[in-house]
Amino acid sequence: MFLQQIINGLVIGGVYALFALGFTLIFGIHKIMNLAHGGIFMTGAFIGLYSVQAGLPLWLAFILAMVGAGLVSVIIEVTAFRRLRQSGEVEFSALISSIGANLVLVSIAQILSKTQVLRFPFDTFPVVIFKVWGLRVSALQLAMAVLAILLVAGLSWYLYRTGFGRQVRAVAQNERAALLAGIRPSVIYFQTFMLSGMLAGAAGVLVGLAFNSIHFMMGDPFLLRGFVVVILGGLGSVAGALVASLGFGVLQTLSVAYLSSRLSDIIIFGLLFAVLLLRPHGLFGRDEAGVLRGRR
Amino acid sequence: MTDLVLENVHKNFGGVVASNDVSMRVPAGRITGLIGPNGAGKTTLINLITGMLSLSSGKVLFGGHDISAEPADRVARAGMGRTFQNIRLQKEASVLANVMIGFHRHETCSLIAAILGLPSSRREDALLRQKAMALLGRFGMAGDADSPAGSLAYGHQRKVEMMRALATDPDLILLDEPVAGMNDVEALQLGRIFRELADEGKAILLIEHNMRFVQELCDHVYVLDGGRLIAEGTPRDVVADPAVITAYLGEE
Amino acid sequence: MDTLLSFRPLFDLFLIHLGFAYSQYIVLRAGAFSIGNVGLSAIGAYTAAILTVNYGLPLPVTLLAGALAGLAFGTLLAIPLARLRGVYQAIASLAFVQIVLSANLYAENVTGGAMGFSGIPKLVGTGTLLVFALGTIYVMLAISRSRLGRAFDAVREDEGMAVSLGINAARTQAIAYMISGLLAGLFGSLEALHSYAVEPNQFGFHLIIVILSYVVLGGRRSVWGPLVGVALLIALPEISRPLADARIMIYGLILMVVMNFMPRGIVDTLVARRARRRSRAANPEVRQAEVKG
Incomplete structure (x- = not known):
């Protein structure tokens, strides 16, 4: 039973990771808190759903959702952030601008869905359950885990093994130096926002399938959890976000299973608070700001 | 000494x-x-x-x-007062405001007076304004009192830093x-x-x-x-x- | 007259949210990125509601208690948050709000849980709200031109610089947290005693975003910034009422457009523009620094 909960938690954690990685990617590289990330995730779920309803096979719907969410993310970069980046007043204004972008996405989804909760058709994903050593693992869970692993591996490969990735990381370390070295910022922004959006879109479809519920507000709770995971992992740290997501998934599943769901929130956010006090830059984060405050 | x-x-x-x-x-x-x-x-x-x-x-x-x-x-x-090698000013704020912050350690009015805008707080504000203007005069910058500090030339910004350090006496x-x-x-x-x-x-x-x-x-x-x-x-x-x-x- | 009266609930909302906005403004002004004030408002609201309904205490006492509860928790919050900076501070304070929310749900027998706490007599009307809102604006203006306002500005702009002038940054921010807590608690109490019922989700992520939008959209430095932000964002849904379904979209678009074209917020951008124009008029020669950027 306990092991079963761990497995359930890990699968959910894998999906959190997809969501959180896109979020932390943008922050780590561009120092922008993109609060429209929840909206992009929701957009992915909607595109996936509408594609399936239009009769497309699920795999195609999944790809369309990823690409569509990626494009929406790129559009948000251009409309919500590009001007601000040039003005140099990014921190707060980008926050509010991205809230605005999120509201636009939410509003469109609300109008399209007429404020209804939508569901995938019953047989979208075959209901098959495998039993291994007394543990129950559904085909959907298996697929979610495999996809999460593939996508995270793909992201790592991209960031650490390709020339594009090297450029992206150069920008993350020192944007000005990278620009002087001839890296075109618009190309980098396009890539990071596309990747971030694609991951969010994938997470959207998977969450839509897993909970079989898609609605215009579905991004908000994920945004909240995304914050927790990303901060625990250390903003901008890919490995940190991954570990924190899995841990968070397990913790949440266990605390809901063995305690009440209300206590679960107190525990999770209390833990977040405590971790931040002990490690002010998250579990895997480094103090890159280098704020010179003086000894005390 | x-x-x-x-x-x-x-x-x-x-x-x-x-x-x-x-x-x-x-x-x-x-x-x-x-x-x-x-x-x-x-x-x-x-x-x-x-x-x-x-x-x-x-x-x-x-x-x-x-x-x-x-x-x-x-x-x-x-x-101990200091200036910084890489000038550190409140760039948006006026030169006068930048200098006035230097008087901070000598301000005496109570917190409550400051929050409620009592006469003692206002008197102190007016007094510090005068003292800051006197400093500006000494450095030949009285004419720049209301300019945003960030809009000044490099050398003038250094002077603002010095006046601020001096304001701490x-x-x-x-x-x-x-x-x-x-x-x-x-x-x-x-x-x-x-x-x-x-x-x-x-x-x-x-x-x-x-x-x-x-x-x-x-x-x-x-x-x-x-x-x-x-x-x-x-x-x-x-x-x-x-x-x-x-x-x-x-x-x- | 009838049309004027029909705007009264909106005006009341404006006044209450003005208080919330200033409780957010004052911490941002001091350079602390805390959004914990929403949790403090919840604490104030529940304190006032419970004291009024369960103990029958009179209005001045409950308001004072609500404000003091906000002050007390605000002070407590200041201690751990002083260790953090920037977004980490924001997220820790978000965690605080979530903890308050969940604790609220958990302590069902005291707070009414998810159903909320209802049956609160309406003891606060437009007049009372107006008095407190005007008082708040006065205090903000007084702080602004006092040593405290100068210390806030210095710590926000550059903490290292501020300490080099003898300013104790942690203490200065703690004062901001206390004022913020007091305002949050007070206006939370006013909200509770004005609207018959309070429920936990009214003080959640959504309200955080709304209040933050007021302040950032209006301007985080000038005292008039939050006022303009609240006025605009409260009036907007009313003005766009004919657009029905698209109202949220318009709201979102306004946030994007204003931020893109006035990234410091409406009032601060205008103030900066005017200052630049004036200094250029006073010193017509092109300044070196401006060329350098």
Whole structure:
């Protein structure tokens, strides 16, 4: 039973990771808190759903959702952030601008869905359950885990093994130096926002399938959890976000299973608070700001 | 008389020694120079003195009190003012506002009076405004009182920093490259002000690249290289010191 | 007259949210990125509601208690948050709000849980709200031109610089947290005693975003910034009422457009423009620094 909960938690954690990685990617590289990330995730779920309803096979719907969410993310970069980046007043204004972008996405989804909760058709994903050593693992869970692993591996490969990735990381370390070295910022922004959006879109479809519920507000709770995971992992740290997501998934599943769901929130956010006090830059984060405050 | 005394000040970052057993004396009423090639550890030393970094070992005495472990704001309140090499101003705020913040440690009105806007708070505000204007007059910048500090030329911004440091009414002023970006006439004017301040009994520690300025102004000079003192003495002696020449030439 | 009266609930909302906005403004002004004030408002609201309904205490006492509860928790919050900076501070304070929310749900027998706490007598009307809102604006203006306002500005702009002038940054921010807590608690209490019922989700993520939008959109430095932000964002849904379904979209678009073209917020951008124009008029020669950027 306990092991079963761990497995359930890990699968959910894998999906959190997809969501959180896109979020932390943008922050780590561009120092922008993109609060429209929840909206992009929701957009992915909607595109996936509408594609399936239009009769497309699920795999195609999944790809369309990823690409569509990626494009929406790129559009948000251009409309919500590009001007601000040039003005140099990014921190707060980008926050509010991205809230605005999120509201636009939410509003469109609300109008399209007429404020209804939508569901995938019953047989979208075959209901098959495998039993291994007394543990129950559904085909959907298996697929979610495999996809999460593939996508995270793909992201790592991209960031650490390709020339594009090297450029992206150069920008993350020192944007000005990278620009002087001839890296075109618009190309980098396009890539990071596309990747971030694609991951969010994938997470959207998977969450839509897993909970079989898609609605215009579905991004908000994920945004909240995304914050927790990303901060625990250390903003901008890919490995940190991954570990924190899995841990968070397990913790949440266990605390809901063995305690009440209300206590679960107190525990999770209390833990977040405590971790931040002990490690002010998250579990895997480094103090890159280098704020010179003086000894005390 | 408030002298600053460094006794075997030592600092290492990880394994890198940034400040190696530095002992020096910055007496009141004098202008003391601190020079050295880039990366010699001047800024580290300033940060150790002003409480921005903690010492690995050694002591910083100010007016006879050990301030080695005091936090930066208490060091400042003990009477140490400073300017920054990379000018740090409130760029949006007016020049006047930038100078007025310097009076902070001498403000007396109560918190409640400030929150409720009681007469005592308003009186103090008006008084500080006058005092700040007087400082601006001394530096020939009264006409810029309402300009945003960030809109001024480089040299003028340095002056604003100095006025702000002076507003704290310090016993010791650390000037980190105060005449960088100024022409000779401006530098000369400032030099005269520094001398006046020393004559008033303040201790002045001048960190500077401009050797001519140091030679003209300083009473005593310390030379830092690779975190350790390699020479000290009158400006004339120091410039002739072979170790100093090697340090500077070696840099090029 | 009838049309004027029909705008009264909106005006009341404006006044209450003005208080919330200033409780957010004051911490941002001091350079602390805390959004914990929403949790403090919840604490104030529940304190006032419970004292009124369960203990029958009179209005001045309950308002004072609500404000003091906000002050007390605000002070407590200041201690751990002083260790954090920037977004980490924001997220820790978000965690605080979530903890308050969940604790609220958990302590069902005291707070009414998810159903909320209802049956609160309406003891607060437009007049009372107006008095407190005007008082708040006065205090903000007074702080602004006092030593405290100058210290807030210095710590926000550059903490290292502020400490070099003898300003104790942690203490200065703690004062901001206390004022913020007091305002949050007070206006939370006013909200509770004005609207018959309070429920936990009214003080959640959504309200955080709304309040933050007021302040950032209006301007985080000038005292008039939050006022303009609240006025605009409260009036907007009313003005765009004919657009029905698209109202949220318009709201979102306005946030994007204003931020893109006035990144410092409406009032601060205008103030900066005017200052620049004036200094250029006073000093016609092109300044070196401006060329350098």
